Amino acid sequence: MNLKWIEEADSFELHSTKPVLAILTVEDELQLFRGNRSNFADLLQTGKELGFITYVVTTKDLLLNKRRVKGYAYAEDTNTWHQRQFPLPDIIYNRIPYREDEIQPTVRRKLAAIAQHPAIRLFNPKFFDKWSLFEWLKLSKSTQPFIPGTRKLMSAAGLKRMLAKYPYLYLKPIGGKAGMGIMTIRLQPEKPKPYRLRVQAKKKSITYRCSTLSTLWTRIKKQSSGTAYIAQQGIELASFHDRRFDLRALVQKNRLGQWDLTGIGARVAGPNSITTHVPRGGSIEEPEKLLVTAFGSEQARRILVRVKQTALLIAKQIERGSKSTLGEMSMDLGIDVGGNVWFFEANSKPMKFDEPHIRKKSLERIYHYGMYLNKRKRQAQAQEG
Incomplete structure (x- = not known):
């Protein structure tokens, strides 16, 4: 050199x-x-x-x-x-x-x-934490409808109340990343061991069946190792060849400092996985292909428009709630079997999108927003001078 x-x-x-x-x-x-x-x-x-x-x-x-x-x-x-x-x-x-x-x-x-x-x-x-995200989104009537029922997982009694309301639950670490530590519970009252707990391992899940709530709670505490968790209403997601899928939206600010949709990707759950995350065995697919297969072309088109509108609405509300200057976020959105849109998670440090058209645009938009911030800074300095 x-x-x-x-x-x-x-x-x-x-x-x-x-x-x-x-x-x-x-x-x-x-x-x-x-x-x-x-x-x-x-x-x-x-x-x-x-x-x-x-x-x-x-x-x-x-x-x-x-x-x-x-x-x-x-x-x-x-x-x-x-x-x-x-x-x-x-x-x-x-x-x-x-x-x-x-x-x-x-x-x-x-x-x-x-x-x-x-x-x-x-x-x-x-970083965002999951609990704060849901608290911020609950503050607005426009974003409330997209949030599954969510509570902090504090006690066996609280878990019992959630299961009475939602017999299918997701348990997620508040500070989790890339699907690590996620568990699901299904209450099946007709079975001798009515509580079915699935725990996400590296690329598969392990199932435990528990006869009592007390046994279930002990197992959850062991799996969570003292980490703070939320319990969330389980959503019956649309599927593709019997494998559930969700959508990943990347929203970033543009040259005008306004939120814009950079792209939408889709992730299909691995054969034995409870999450769609690629590191956990999930795979990448075209959103249009999955939605058309699940809902037909006309409804698929309407769902995609609704997903884009929802992603921008949520991004604006998260920024308001966080009281921070944000330039980008990725978010996980689910489509249930009825075609309704649900918000699951947002990440202030998005992972790379593998889709080439999204990737290129995502890199450029970091600098487009940088230009906007720099212009605003110079304008403020000129006014002060």
Whole structure:
């Protein structure tokens, strides 16, 4: 690597009028920084094409009182990352990959300092948790109808009340990710062991049958290992060749700073899985194909329009409820056997969409929204000046 060239590039970039976007993560002793490296490389390449100075930076290296910060650039020809000096960012895109990293006191303090910085715009400041999402969505009459019955899982008595109302339940960890730790319960009163508990393992599920509520509760407590859970009304999802499916919508803000639908994907549950997540054995399919097979072409078209409208409605309400600046989110939406739309989950750190047309647009929209934030920042500075 030509160090003289890097120094010259640094000098040029410090005096450049290009917007500067930094992808925020945390340091890692073994591999410099944490996160999805191929995603970061794609983001940097897209930023370059759209006229940005862009780099990866850790919370430790982001010194907000300096004009220069140490960041990481990607060399495509050698598939390596190298550290160099960059200008302090105008915009920060939070991609800290794990909740346990984001809740560290030093990381929380840095995020709070970024939020207070007059010259930096941060979006997607933290992970969502499932309980907060449902609380926010319940605040609006327009989003209430899409929420399954949901309660915190606190006691055997509370579980009994939920099962009396909904004989089919999903149990989900409040801070869960990619379908980990999910369980289902079906109450089958006619059977000698009326409680059927299914627990999601790596790519299959394990079934336990319990004769009493007390036995069921003991098993759930053992499986949950002290993690906080919600209990949620089970929805009888539409299926494709006897395998349930749901939809993944990616909503992002555009050049005007408005929520827009980037794309919709579909995931079909694995043969022995209780979730549709690909890491748990799910597979990717075309939404139109699944909906037409389940409902016919006319109703499928109406459902897709309703899904798009619902995704945007929910995104706006989540942003209002979170009182944060958000630039993107993915959400899981289910279609029941009657064609009704249900909201299951939203993620403020969306995983990569494998569908190529969605992927390309998703990368570009990060920078489109970055342009909007930078323009707003400059307008605010001009008014103050």
